[in-house]
Amino acid sequence: MGETVTLKETARRIRNLAKTYGTGAVFDPVAKTFAEGAVRRIVRGIGPDGTPHPLRSPLTASISGGPKPGRDTGKMQKGIHGIAQGDGKSVRIIWGSPEPYALTYDQGATITPIPPRRMLAVPMTPEAKRFKSPWDYARAHQVKLHCFPFGRRERPRSLVEFTLRGVIPVYALLTKAVIPKRPFLAPDQKDIGSFWRYVKGLTRETLEGKRGG
Secondary structure (H helix, E strand, O other), rough: OOOOOHHHHHHHHHHHHHHHHHOOOOHHHHHHHHHHHHHHHHHHOOOOOOOEEOOHHHHHHHHHHOOOOOOOHHHHHHHHHHEEEOOOOOOOEEEEEEOOOHHHHHHHHHHHHHOOOEEEEEEOHHHHHHHOOOOHHHHHHHEEEEEOOOOOOOOOOOOEEEEOOOOEEEEEEEEEEEEEEOOOOOOOOOHHHHHHHHHHHHHHHHHHHHOOO
């Protein structure tokens, strides 16, 4: 059974190795491995410790291609990459996605309206999802959206559109939206194991070079 190494211990060993090799470029394959591991965890829907990612709510799943998250456009996975930087004293192994929502996907978030707005408008149809706001939707379709339930006694729960087919819910109105954590960025034991196999190879090459010299 292989050695289990903590992230803190891994970081300490990387710093020591940086003093030996003097450049971060030699660790580029490690950064690539960590980036590939992040993609693997999104696709499999699991965290670094093997815990399954929470599935989408039924509403979100109905307009986003199913209950499994991270599969809408593939932009986040495709954008994940890794590089290594070093200055002879330390090394930084950097990996992640440039997509702005990647960190929210990894760490979760609670989204609330920005004043003066009091409610969040969450799309309830694939067509509504194409627009940035209910106003953009209404302008594009030349329609008026109405609050439901009708009247002023109850807090509105959705924006609906009147059509020949009946009343169509277009946006849900929420006071906040909670996005659960779906960690994928931190390396798992498979990634760390690959890192140490690579390091052992580097160490062997260095020792053989010294002997040859």
